[in-house]
Amino acid sequence: MRFGDYILHEVRGLRILQGDAFAVDTAIVGGKVDAVWDRAALVAIQPKDRERYVAALKHVLAAEGVILLVTFAYDHTRLDGPPWSIDGAEVERLFGADFTIEAGLRRAEPPRPRFTEAGITEVEEAAWILRRR
DSSP states (O other): OEETTEEEEEETTEEEEESOTTTOOHHHHTSOEEEEEESSSGGGSOGGGHHHHHHHHHHHEEEEEEEEEEEEEOOTTTOOOSSOOOOHHHHHHHHTTTEEEEEEEEEEEOOOHHHHHTTOOOEEEEEEEEEEO
16 A cells, blocks of 8 residues: 555554655654664665664654664675675664664575675674664
8 A cells, every 4th residue: 555655564553664764754654653674774775874774763763662673794895785784883883872782583694696606605694673772
């Protein structure tokens, strides 16, 4: 279902907006949101735009809101993204001042062909729970 410039997914009181994270605003979502699920947005954004993306998330997130963030980490000296490599240190740099950070599930992800062609043999997928302070 269309919701302005977004696609709205809704089930059992859960509303998910799919669209431009840089353009979302509290007026669009009807106030502050309790949670954000970032399945593959931060890793897809150019590194120079990361702070702007985090600021957009903080703008719409409630005071005690939570972000579920999924990242990928690999030897970024061998290949540029997307997906861009984001390790724990980068998560801490981007979110550490305003969020408590819990490392969740970590698992080895089979490298895609373009990664193996670049000599990357390990890709780690990680889930992070970020709780706003």
